[in-house]
Amino acid sequence: xxxxxxLFKALADKGRRKLLDRLYAQDSxxxxxxxxxxxxxxxxxxxxxAVLEAASLVAVQRRGREKLHFLNPVPLQQIYDRWxxxxxxxxLKALSSLKRRLEGGQG
Amino acid sequence: xxxxxxLFKALADKGRRKLLDRLYAQDSxxxxxxxxxxxxxxxxxxxxxAVLEAASLVAVQRRGREKLHFLNPVPLQQIYDRWxxxxxxxxLKALSSLKRRLEGGQG
DNA sequence: ATAATAGGCAAGTAATTACTTGCATGTCAA
DNA sequence: TTGACATGCAAGTAATTACTTGCCTATTAT
Numbered sequence: 001x002x003x004x005x006x007l008f009k010a011l012a013d014k015g016r017r018k019l020l021d022r023l024y025a026q027d028s029x030x031x032x033x034x035x036x037x038x039x040x041x042x043x044x045x046x047x048x049x050a051v052l053e054a055a056s057l058v059a060v061q062r063r064g065r066e067k068l069h070f071l072n073p074v075p076l077q078q079i080y081d082r083w084x085x086x087x088x089x090x091x092l093k094a095l096s097s098l099k100r101r102l103e104g105g106q107g
Numbered sequence: 108x109x110x111x112x113x114l115f116k117a118l119a120d121k122g123r124r125k126l127l128d129r130l131y132a133q134d135s136x137x138x139x140x141x142x143x144x145x146x147x148x149x150x151x152x153x154x155x156x157a158v159l160e161a162a163s164l165v166a167v168q169r170r171g172r173e174k175l176h177f178l179n180p181v182p183l184q185q186i187y188d189r190w191x192x193x194x195x196x197x198x199l200k201a202l203s204s205l206k207r208r209l210e211g212g213q214g
Numbered sequence: 215a216t217a218a219t220a221g222g223c224a225a226g227t228a229a230t231t232a233c234t235t236g237c238a239t240g241t242c243a244a
Numbered sequence: 245t246t247g248a249c250a251t252g253c254a255a256g257t258a259a260t261t262a263c264t265t266g267c268c269t270a271t272t273a274t
Contacts, residue, residue: 012119073194087180
């Protein structure tokens with residue numbers, strides 16, 4: 001499975017996106033802490049986190065019996081480059097050339 | 108199913124992303140044209156396109172017996188706002204404050 | 215030492231998703 | 245008008261994914 005595939009698959013689940021949001025609100029949470037806000041068993045959360053880890057969206061660090069989770073936004077940049085910027089570019093170019101034309105430039 | 112969910116689910120499949128790429132390379136293709144480049148039956152492609160349409164990533168227009176497909180990049184902007192910009196912002200801020208500090212400003 | 219806490223592993227089930235086959239309909243060209 | 249072409253619809257199967265239950269291990273606190 002390619003990086004991009006892991007990434008999109010990871011983002012394709014509401015529960016996993018919610019986990020990312022929880023980590024955005026407060027980074028470095030343990031598994032149990034994260035469980036508190038999800039209507040799901042601990043195992044469910046564990047499995048979702050594993051998917052997020054596989055996509056490198058979440059990094060972990062062990063502290064004694066606890067497992068701390070950290071948000072890693074870097075892979076999202078990859079999505080931006082490959083899927084947002086690329087697809088928006090033509091539209092943005094069209095808009096800015098329209099803008100220049102309206103302003104009396106040579107478009 | 109929320110807009111965001113439709114969108115992420117739509118992007119979570121390699122075949123569908125390939126379809127978007129084909130439409131990026133050349134817009135306004137018919138179903139049969141799109142089929143030529145995918146190792147899949149026409150029905151498979153039809154169903155993937157339906158998912159992309161549900162997510163508003165692809166718009167269609169009928170011309171006689173043909174169905175033309177158009178790429179709509181707008182929903183991608185939504186992903187950028189909600190999932191890329193938001194999550195990158197703290198990192199970008201940290202980078203630019205580091206940059207200012209290195210340049211001798213007040214960070 | 216022992217009880218409570220934090221988490222891991224594995225198997226099983228339910229639900230969803232991807233893909234196919236077969237047939238039907240509408241459109242166009244000869 | 246008939247044959248080829250473009251697409252639609254529906255049911256069925258295979259594959260994947262989400263989620264749960266039950267039990268096990270390691271760490272911490274009393």
